[in-house]
Amino acid sequence: MAITTGGATGTPVAPPATATPPAGPSAAGAREARPGAPRPRREAAWRRRDRRWGYVFVGPQLVGMAVFVLLPFVASLVLAFASWNGLTELEWVGFDNFAAQLQDELLLRSIVNTLLIAVVTVPVGLGIAVVIAVALERLRTRTLYLILFFAPVVTSTVAVAMIWQQLFRADGVLSTAIASVFDIAPPDWLNDPRLALLAVCIVSIWSSLGLNVIIFLAGLQNISPSVIEAARIDGAGAWRLFSAIRLPLLSPIVFFSSIVAFISSLQTFDTVFVLTADAGPDNATRTIVYHIYDLGFGRFEFGPSSAASVILLLLTLVITAIQFGAQKKFVHYEDDAA
Numbered sequence: 424m425a426i427t428t429g430g431a432t433g434t435p436v437a438p439p440a441t442a443t444p445p446a447g448p449s450a451a452g453a454r455e456a457r458p459g460a461p462r463p464r465r466e467a468a469w470r471r472r473d474r475r476w477g478y479v480f481v482g483p484q485l486v487g488m489a490v491f492v493l494l495p496f497v498a499s500l501v502l503a504f505a506s507w508n509g510l511t512e513l514e515w516v517g518f519d520n521f522a523a524q525l526q527d528e529l530l531l532r533s534i535v536n537t538l539l540i541a542v543v544t545v546p547v548g549l550g551i552a553v554v555i556a557v558a559l560e561r562l563r564t565r566t567l568y569l570i571l572f573f574a575p576v577v578t579s580t581v582a583v584a585m586i587w588q589q590l591f592r593a594d595g596v597l598s599t600a601i602a603s604v605f606d607i608a609p610p611d612w613l614n615d616p617r618l619a620l621l622a623v624c625i626v627s628i629w630s631s632l633g634l635n636v637i638i639f640l641a642g643l644q645n646i647s648p649s650v651i652e653a654a655r656i657d658g659a660g661a662w663r664l665f666s667a668i669r670l671p672l673l674s675p676i677v678f679f680s681s682i683v684a685f686i687s688s689l690q691t692f693d694t695v696f697v698l699t700a701d702a703g704p705d706n707a708t709r710t711i712v713y714h715i716y717d718l719g720f721g722r723f724e725f726g727p728s729s730a731a732s733v734i735l736l737l738l739t740l741v742i743t744a745i746q747f748g749a750q751k752k753f754v755h756y757e758d759d760a761a
Contacts, residue, residue, distance in 0.1 A: 484727035552635035
């Protein structure tokens, strides 16, 4: 501490002590009461009320997701490593279920059939939907056409499959028309191993066509008219305008629709279950989901059935990852172009 001298005698004098602020609650209160100090905001009552109501409305959805999605998913993962028929005691078998399924000819046949359905229905269905959307865009009154195309989407799959089942009969309208046009014997679609899978593809394309048309039509209407007008001024024809302008700008929607359609194709079950008998003939229409159903609820082999469902999950993830990796080559966003 510094020392100063006072007066003539040079007596050391200590400097005056500075007053220290009192510690404790009173000091905190003084700081809070200081003018200009920020005060903690209290949440408004209406916000708290809205949050509580939000929990009330979201709660049933979360409970339903936990009961019908998360719980079966966890149960499938557990049963995939066990042997259980629903009545006997659960027995752990490790990876035996996966090894047996990967060597099962029925699973391999199911994977091939499912991939064939996806490879046929996705590009063909999306291509037809784009063409129809472009054609409907030129019409001023297209409400009736949209209703007709969208009707199969909101119709029960069982009803759709039963109607097409009658059309695919050897004496049905479709077979009779083909026989009269090409002068051949009426094809029996559902009893011919070469045509049964094609019949499933036709029904799948027809059922999902309306939804894809609506999505693509909305995407076409979202394209800026100034871009179309600039291309026309530069002399672009109808085909050039579609291939170089409309389709690239529509590519994000095509990418989204392709992912949804591919995942939906990998889950094909109800059409096969109603349209054909026992995924026949000769397992020609057997899909992965039908194989899972047959193992679980036909043979009560829940372990192999769960292992097949995990294989389907991995296959879906791999195919989706490939699609996301390939999008950089053909998907064009307006922000990137700008």
